[in-house]
């Protein structure tokens with residue numbers, strides 16, 4: 001990479017422990033720089049990144065278009081709030097609406113996936129005048145009061161609030177009959193994560209998704225697709241909703257949308273948006289100039305460099321070759337894949353890290369998760385496959 005690092009004895013984990021809350025299980029390396037799909041660590045190691053900082057680094061690191069956009073926009077107009085209209089924000093919203101499934105014409109920019117979901121749930125309750133939202137077992141929707149309420153297992157593990165802000169229930173995964181029975185005229189919305197990321201890249205059965213969609217239509221409930229992890233090309237489609245042939249009432253996205261800059265978006269149909277007026281929603285930072293400029297750049301680069309077909313091609317290559325070494329099954333879509341490992345995910349992750357390849361784990365103790373940058377290439381895939389074969 002041509003970077004000369006200061007390989008001193010500084011230990012970031014120890015330094016963090018002095019003041020930062022200790023709420024994260026952390027890897028044992030410290031990134032000090034990154035370029036393309038490689039991370040340089042303080043000890044001089046170079047890691048091939050199949051994790052992408054939780055699916056965020058959509059264009060990898062130090063991407064020239066991202067750097068140019070950041071520099072130009074920061075110099076021109078660093079920040080203005082939603083109290084004023086901005087060309088850069090209007091452009092980002094137009095491009096995102098063009099990129100999204102048909103019908104999602106309205107955009108509300110926020111700062112994170114949880115914030116996007118929080119707003120989606122609130123709008124569903126307001127639009128329908130109902131008080132219950134359903135999610136699917138094993139889904140993850142975020143850490144805030146409403147998003148956490150709809151996250152499977154949260155209340156037993158970390159939720160912390162004494163009650164949920166609305167009625168909540170969970171549909172058993174891939175059980176179409178249960179979906180038909182549970183969605184009723186009290187249901188404001190059903191939220192679905194089409195490929196459940198945290199659960200280990202579990203792709204929901206299309207028949208199950210269709211049954212939820214039809215039950216929502218039958219009972220006037222809204223369909224919300226959480227594409228915080230699956231969106232922005234990750235599945236080889238602009239959104240997983242395209243892959244599943246869905247036209248949701250709302251869609252949320254974040255992570256890859258800003259290529260590493262904190263940003264989220266809620267997208268709505270005109271029909272849903274009609275229930276909102278001046279003062280109904282708000283956020284200080286959402287849709288700021290830097291975030292907006294980066295959204296446009298990410299979408300432009302995905303189109304210009306044909307990254308959707310790159311994702312599809314690499315996904316095929318991975319699925320054809322990764323059944324080797326400890327891997328006995330592959331789930332997921334595009335570049336959100338779960339490698340099911342005999343002997344467990346953690347030991348495979350550690351063995352790969354010893355070979356300078358970074359992968360993620362998941363809520364499933366047997367599944368390692370691949371969420372690499374969309375700019376990955378064939379050689380990177382082959383490097384992972386070769387490493388797996390020796391484990």
Ligand SMILES: Cc1ncc(COP(=O)(O)O)c(C=O)c1O
Pocket residue numbers: 054111112113114115117140141142143193197198226227228229230254255
């Ligand atoms: C599917 C899904 N929804 C929501 C979230 C929450 O996003 P954030 O961490 O940006 O609040 C995540 C984060 O991992 C996610 O994977």
